[in-house]
Amino acid sequence: MSERVFNFNAGPAALPLSVLEKAQKDFLNYQGEGLSVMEMSHRSKTFDSIIKDAERLMKEVMGIPDGYKVLFFQGGATLQFAAIPLNLLPDGASADYVNTGAWSKKAIAEAQKLGKTVNVIASSEDKNFSYIPADFSVNPDAAYLHITSNNTIAGTQFQTYPDSGSVPLICDMSSDINSRKIDVSQFDLIYAGAQKNMGPSGVTIVIIKEELLEKSPDNIPTMTSYKIIGGKDSLYNTPPTFGIYMIKLVLEWIQEAGGVEAIEKINRQKADLLYSAIDKSNFYRGTVAKDSRSIMNVTFRLPDEELEKKFVAEGLEAGMIGLKGHRSVGGIRASIYNAVPLAAVEHLVAFMEKFEKANG
Ligand SMILES: *Cc1c(COP(=O)(O)O)cnc(C)c1O
Numbered sequence: 001m002s003e004r005v006f007n008f009n010a011g012p013a014a015l016p017l018s019v020l021e022k023a024q025k026d027f028l029n030y031q032g033e034g035l036s037v038m039e040m041s042h043r044s045k046t047f048d049s050i051i052k053d054a055e056r057l058m059k060e061v062m063g064i065p066d067g068y069k070v071l072f073f074q075g076g077a078t079l080q081f082a083a084i085p086l087n088l089l090p091d092g093a094s095a096d097y098v099n100t101g102a103w104s105k106k107a108i109a110e111a112q113k114l115g116k117t118v119n120v121i122a123s124s125e126d127k128n129f130s131y132i133p134a135d136f137s138v139n140p141d142a143a144y145l146h147i148t149s150n151n152t153i154a155g156t157q158f159q160t161y162p163d164s165g166s167v168p169l170i171c172d173m174s175s176d177i178n179s180r181k182i183d184v185s186q187f188d189l190i191y192a193g194a195q196k197n198m199g200p201s202g203v204t205i206v207i208i209k210e211e212l213l214e215k216s217p218d219n220i221p222t223m224t225s226y227k228i229i230g231g232k233d234s235l236y237n238t239p240p241t242f243g244i245y246m247i248k249l250v251l252e253w254i255q256e257a258g259g260v261e262a263i264e265k266i267n268r269q270k271a272d273l274l275y276s277a278i279d280k281s282n283f284y285r286g287t288v289a290k291d292s293r294s295i296m297n298v299t300f301r302l303p304d305e306e307l308e309k310k311f312v313a314e315g316l317e318a319g320m321i322g323l324k325g326h327r328s329v330g331g332i333r334a335s336i337y338n339a340v341p342l343a344a345v346e347h348l349v350a351f352m353e354k355f356e357k358a359n360g
Contacts (some may be wrong), residue, residue: 006344009322010152010297011175012195014339019249037245042238050245051234057251061260062177064184064207071206072234072244075223077103077174077193080204081110083224084170084189087216089116089143096142096167099123100132100158101151102328103172121145128329129154131289136162144168144188150176152196153326155299155333156292161186168212176296177205178254179338180264188212194243196296197337199250203243254338263338270336270345271295277349283360284352287331301331307359308332318351320344 007014030037033046040047055070064070073079084107089095094117097108101124111118122136129151138145145164150157152175161169161182168188177192184190189208195201208226216227222236223229229236234244257263275293278284278300287299302308308331312324325331336345 003319006320006347007322007340008320008334008336008344008348010196010326010333010335011193012201013197013322013335013337015199015246016250016253016339019246019253019339022249023246038242040241042235042241047241050241050248051239054244054248054251055233057248057255058205058207061251061254062184062207063181063260067210068184069208069210069213069230071208071226071229072239072247073204073206073223073229074202074240076201076204077172077191078106078110079224080172080191080206081107082114083226084144084146084191085111085114085116086220086224087226088168088170088189088212090217091115093117093143094119094139094141096121096138096145098133098136098145098147098162099125100148100156101129101154102326103152103174104146104148107146107148107172124156129156130287130292132156132158132292138162138164138167140165140167142167144170146170147172149173150179150294150296152297152335153329153333154288155294155297156288157294157296159291168209175335175337176294178260178263179267179296181260194247196335197339199246200243203240203247205247250339266342267295267336267338270340270342271298273342273345273349274298274334274336277352281352281356281360283356287329296335296337298334298336299325299329299331305330310359311355314355315348315351318347320348320351323348 027036058070096119099120108118122133124131124133145167149171170189171187173190173192175196177197179197191206194203213227213230216225254263278286285301287301302311315323323332325333
């Protein structure tokens with residue numbers, strides 16, 4: 001294939017072309033230093049300014065108020081499923097979780113595996129995770145409330161976040177971080193694997209209220225300790241240096257594009273285009289409640305599985321990859337993260353219309 005494809009992968013996912021080009025340009029010889037970022041000491045002055053820039057840009061782009069730290073972990077969002085209860089859920093206390101899909105379930109299971117007490121205060125499992133539950137109440141004694149902002153597999157998304165009162169709110173934003181403007185001060189901890197909206201896999205962003213750092217017990221694994229990793233500004237051991245550098249480039253790209261507000265506008269345009277194509281057709285059928293639709297992962301079905309297979313195969317021939325739904329759900333999923341351009345969605349919608357005419 002000589003051209004770049006339209007990339008609808010769920011994760012790792014599309015990165016902005018200009019970011020890849022910048023990284024390519026600097027790949028062998030970073031800013032005239034004669035070596036690659038990958039070959040540099042994580043203790044060097046150059047890398048120190050890269051990681052500090054990444055933290056500063058994250059604060060600027062996301063509008064993170066004073067009193068929070070931005071940390072970089074390895075181990076994916078999945079390690080945070082364990083790190084959160086290890087650090088913030090003492091034995092004898094309990095935490096509230098909202099179960100909105102496969103990733104919430106994994107977060108719950110990981111806490112339980114550690115012998116922690118979890119209350120699932122709301123769930124949409126009764127309808128195959130096709131909606132975001134509303135009207136649940138948070139236990140005032142809970143150590144925290146955990147939610148999954150965007151459900152990458154099911155294709156649902158919290159449109160507004162729950163008010164957890166004085167209970168700390170913790171959010172897995174792996175698949176929608178920086179896709180829309182949010183009020184960070186609502187949250188005590190936000191985490192996100194980079195490989196959907198922020199960079200390559202191998203690095204996880206953790207945004208944490210500084211006052212929480214003190215809560216980490218001393219007897220937990222070092223690499224899960226917010227106190228230790230936070231106390232060393234993510235440089236306790238060798239961090240994922242190249243991934244952090246890529247995050248910095250992605251954040252610069254967001255700023256150059258006009259910030260999260262401008263990105264959100266395009267994201268909504270992309271999602272509207274796709275959902276209206278689904279809604280006006282009797283051939284395509286959305287799989288989630290309209291008031292819970294994700295602007296990042298658009299899931300839909302065709303009349304039967306044979307047609308879905310054909311859709312994916314012909315889509316590939318038309319230059320689009322990643323359209324097959326997650327194996328647990330089936331159907332079609334188009335992941336339209338920040339770096340997926342409007343033109344890709346327009347291409348998909350045109351293809352959908354043609355496909356329906358030929359097969360409907
Ligand atoms: C992809 C994803 C994860 C898992 O991330 P890893 O980095 O692979 O551990 C967790 N939560 C959500 C919402 C995701 O989209």
